[in-house]
Each structure stands twice: as structure tokens, then as C-alpha cells.
Amino acid sequence: MQTIIEPFRIKSIEPIKLTTLAEREQMIEAAGNNLFLLRAEDVIIDLLTDSGTSAMSAEAWAGIMRGDESYAGARSWYRFRDTVMDIFGFEQVIPTHQGRAAERILFSVTVKADSVIPNNTHFDTTRANIEFLGGKAVDLPCAEALDMDSDHPFKGDMDIAALEQLIADTGPERIPMIMLTVTNNSGGGQPVSMANIKEVSRIAGSFDIPFYLDACRFAENSYFIKKREPGYADKNAIDIAREMFGYADGCTMSGKKDAFANIGGFLCTNDAKLAHRERNILILTEGFPTYGGLAGRDLEAMAIGLREVLDHDYLEYRLMSTQYVVDRLRDKGIPVVYPAGGHAVYLNARRFLPHIPPLQYPGQSLSVELYREGGIRSVEIGTVMFGHDPHSGEETPARWDLVRLAIPRRVYTQSHMDYVLEVIEQVWQRREKIRGMKIAEAPDFLRHFTARFEWL
Ligand code: F0G
Numbered sequence: 424m425q426t427i428i429e430p431f432r433i434k435s436i437e438p439i440k441l442t443t444l445a446e447r448e449q450m451i452e453a454a455g456n457n458l459f460l461l462r463a464e465d466v467i468i469d470l471l472t473d474s475g476t477s478a479m480s481a482e483a484w485a486g487i488m489r490g491d492e493s494y495a496g497a498r499s500w501y502r503f504r505d506t507v508m509d510i511f512g513f514e515q516v517i518p519t520h521q522g523r524a525a526e527r528i529l530f531s532v533t534v535k536a537d538s539v540i541p542n543n544t545h546f547d548t549t550r551a552n553i554e555f556l557g558g559k560a561v562d563l564p565c566a567e568a569l570d571m572d573s574d575h576p577f578k579g580d581m582d583i584a585a586l587e588q589l590i591a592d593t594g595p596e597r598i599p600m601i602m603l604t605v606t607n608n609s610g611g612g613q614p615v616s617m618a619n620i621k622e623v624s625r626i627a628g629s630f631d632i633p634f635y636l637d638a639c640r641f642a643e644n645s646y647f648i649k650k651r652e653p654g655y656a657d658k659n660a661i662d663i664a665r666e667m668f669g670y671a672d673g674c675t676m677s678g679k680k681d682a683f684a685n686i687g688g689f690l691c692t693n694d695a696k697l698a699h700r701e702r703n704i705l706i707l708t709e710g711f712p713t714y715g716g717l718a719g720r721d722l723e724a725m726a727i728g729l730r731e732v733l734d735h736d737y738l739e740y741r742l743m744s745t746q747y748v749v750d751r752l753r754d755k756g757i758p759v760v761y762p763a764g765g766h767a768v769y770l771n772a773r774r775f776l777p778h779i780p781p782l783q784y785p786g787q788s789l790s791v792e793l794y795r796e797g798g799i800r801s802v803e804i805g806t807v808m809f810g811h812d813p814h815s816g817e818e819t820p821a822r823w824d825l826v827r828l829a830i831p832r833r834v835y836t837q838s839h840m841d842y843v844l845e846v847i848e849q850v851w852q853r854r855e856k857i858r859g860m861k862i863a864e865a866p867d868f869l870r871h872f873t874a875r876f877e878w879l
Contacts, residue, residue: 427743430736447795455875456791458800467798473766475679476831483727490720499719506726511668513691515698518715522677523548525690532700533599534558541589542602543581544609568610571760576651577616579607595630604637605644612764614647624670633672639680643765646738660733683728687721748840757851767829781806781820783859790826797846801828813867
């Protein structure tokens with residue numbers, strides 16, 4: 424069959440409030456042209472993030488009812504722990520309220536002021552948690568990752584030569600771990616190949632440096648390996664995932680992505696002594712080691728979601744539905760990051776609006792226009808987010824000006840995506856008339872969340 428359908432039926436719905444252009448113009452103006460400051464109910468298609476926004480299955484909702492809320496040793500904890508051990512294969516499992524809590528605990532027992540931690544590309548919270556402890560977070564993406572039009576199948580790979588150079592320059596004793604983010608969110612949701620995972624693991628092992636995966640989108644990465652890497656076509660996603668984690672010494676995970684959960688995360692390691700220290704911090708800030716800041720029902724939902732996410736029909740649909748949007752944009756000549764990643768579509772705003780210089784925030788203009796045109800909420804990933812040094816106050820163009828349209832799991836159908844495509848095309852048709860923006864007010868740190876913008 425040519426047509427790929429959503430492999431689920433809809434049992435429970437949430438109405439979408441449809442708004443008019445005039446209403447949206449008034450609402451975005453009142454929000455200071457910042458999409459973070461809108462009320463969610465005033466958004467028609469919310470593509471702000473794929474994190475915590477998944478639709479849970481009937482089975483997971485049933486699990487929510489079965490959740491065991493005992494303080495210690497709950498049935499839901501054991502179900503969760505056994506599921507994580509079965510798929511991820513690590514000996515120590517530490518539940519946390521979300522991914523960044525796992526990062527904070529891991530780094531607080533391993534990172535010192537002179538530490539250096541390489542990654543293909545650190546996600547914001549990973550970088551911030553390392554820098555908060557005085558460490559240095561270094562991104563080592565492969566060269567193809569920097570070319571937005573390259574068809575390279577694994578643009579999430581780490582640059583191996585750069586890693587070896589970094590270890591030689593820094594000295595292995597200052598590197599408490601090497602990380603790989605699967606898939607590479609900040610690099611366009613691009614996957615990492617098994618060959619690269621294996622090679623990074625080998626290098627880490629040869630220097631006795633622990634190797635960690637940031638596993639948020641591990642199932643999507645596993646399925647990309649199945650589809651794109653020679654030798655994996657006949658393997659199951661779960662076996663590919665097990666192989667990936669088999670090369671690692673531990674992982675951090677946000678259950679808000681590839682566990683379909685609205686909240687939750689965990690930290691894994693094979694090092695019992697390290698886990699002991701991590702659990703002591705967990706007790707101090709998150710909770711007892713058998714719930715880690717979560718309700719029993721949240722653990723239950725994650726345990727169910729972690730199995731569902733490895734279903735082949737789901738993963739096929741997931742990757743194809745993202746590719747569907749990317750391919751159609753590309754066919755129309757609309758600048759989009761290629762090839763399609765797993766969880767999001769990235770518009771290249773600098774090329775979409777070449778007449779707007781980076782310091783007039785083309786990504787912000789484009790994301791506001793997508794809202795005005797059709798009520799779509801996206802997020803600017805560019806000069807607003809990364810172009811400002813909070814210490815010197817200096818502004819410089821970010822490497823890219825992108826607009827990310829992250830696709831919540833199992834939430835929107837193909838007709839919603841056809842609507843998104845139509846909205847993007849309408850904005851594309853009148854792109855030459857779109858103006859740049861200036862910042863009217865902004866805080867020094869993490870300004871993108873609360874800044875207010877004005878049209879030039
Ligand atoms: N690592 C990656 C690669 C992520 O994408 C995220 C979250 C985290 C860690 C942190 O997990 O939110 O559970 O604390 N990414 C979300 C996003 C917020 O929109 O991309 P968390």
C-alpha cells in the first residue's frame with residue numbers, strides 16, 4: 424500500500440478552538456509577538472515541542488488507574504524498573520521527574536570546575552547543567568551536520584577526529600564522560616549511526632572515560648538505524664536499542680519524549696558506587712529512590728509507553744509523517760533542513776527571509792507570521808535564542824536562524840499536517856513583504872522565553 428495511515432483510532436478528543444486572522448493579530452500583539460506568552464487555547468496547531476505533549480494510549484490511561492502510590496517499593500516502581508532494565512540493559516535505574524533532573528544529578532557527582540564534556544550537540548539543559556557546575560560543554564557535530572542540504576543519512580554523528588583531538592588537548596583525566604544525544608535535537612533531530620556509537624564507545628573505553636547516551640528519542644534513533652544503516656534492516660527496534668545501550672555505560676532520559684509520558688525521566692548506570700551517590704542526591708531533592716519525584720501512576724505510564732514506542736507500525740508512521748511534511752516543503756522550494764529528522768521539521772528562516780538580517784530576527788518574524796496566518800505555534804532557534812551574551816550584553820548572529828515545528832506524538836493527523844503545509848505556503852507566497860523585528864524588552868538570561876518584540 425502507498426498510503427501510510429496513523430496506526431491508531433481516536434477514542435478521546437480535545438476540541439481545537441478555531442480563531443480568525445483578526446483575533447490572532449490582536450492576541451499575538453498582546454503577547455508582545457512572543458509565542459511563549461500566548462495562551463495555549465489560542466493556538467490551533469501547537470508545535471512548540473514534542474516534550475510531554477504526547478497522546479497516551481487507552482492502555483497507558485488504564486495503567487494510570489492501576490498506579491501504586493505506596494511511598495516505598497510500589498508495584499509500579501518494579502514494573503517501571505524491570506521495563507527499563509529490559510530495554511536499556513543497565514544495572515542501576517534512578518527515576519527522576521524529568522530529563523534535566525537526571526542530568527543535574529549525574530553532573531553534580533561527576534563534573535568539576537575544570538571538566539570538559541564532549542557531545543555531538545548538547546541540548547540546552549545539558550549544557551546549562553554542566554556550565555552551572557563550572558564545566559565546559561563542547562559540541563563536536565560531524566561536518567555534514569553543518570550542511571543543511573546534505574543528504575547524509577546520519578547527520579547526528581560525532582566528529583571522531585575532533586573527539587580524538589579534544590582528548591589529546593584536554594587530557595582524559597579532565598573528561599568525566601563523553602556523551603551522544605540520540606537523536607541530535609539541537610542539530611535538527613538527526614540520527615546517530617550505530618557505527619558512530621560503537622566508535623565513540625571504543626575511544627571512550629580506551630581512555631577509561633565513561634560513555635553516556637542522552638536517550639530522549641532513542642526509539643526514533645533505533646528506527647533510523649533500521650532504515651538507513653546497512654545490516655539492520657531485518658532487526659527489531661528493541662534489539663537495535665539494546666545494542667546501542669550495550670555500548671554505553673549509562674544514560675539520561677526524558678520520558679516526556681520516547682516514553683509518551685506527560686512527565687517523567689530517569690538516569691541509568693552500571694556503576695553501583697556512582698548510583699549510591701546519585702541516590703543520596705535524589706533523596707535530598709527529588710524523592711525516595713523508588714519514586715524519584717513522580718507519582719506511581721507516572722512510573723506506570725512510562726513503563727507502558729516505553730514498550731509502545733518500539734512498535735514498528737508506530738515508528739514507521741512516526742518517521743514517515745515527519746518526512747511527509749519535509750518532502751512537500753522541499754518540493755515547493757521552501758527552505759527546510761534535510762533529510763527529515765524524527766520529531767520535528769526545521770524551516771531555514773535565514774533563507775526563507777533573506778532580506779531580513781540575522782540581528783532583525785528572521786526566525787522570530789517567520790514564527791510570528793505562521794501564527795498570524797494559521798494559528799501555528801513553533802519556536803525560533805536562532806539569534807533570539809543564542810545570539811546574546813548575557814555577561815557582555817553583546818549581540819552576534821547565531822550560527823543558524825531556524826524555526827522548529829516539533830510534532831507531538833500521536834496527537835495530530837495528516838489533515839492537520841496538510842493544514843500546516845498550506846499555512847507555510849501562504850506565508851512563503853508573501854515572504855518578500857515580511858519585515859524584521861526588534862526587541863522592545865528582554866531579560867539578560869534565557870531571553871527568548873519572555874522577551875517582547877516589535878515589527879520594524
Ligand atoms: N535532552 C534532550 C536531547 C532534549 O531534547 C531535552 C528536552 C532534554 C534533554 C531535557 O529533558 O525537558 O524532560 O527535562 N527537550 C525539550 C524540547 C524541552 O522541546 O526539545 P526534560
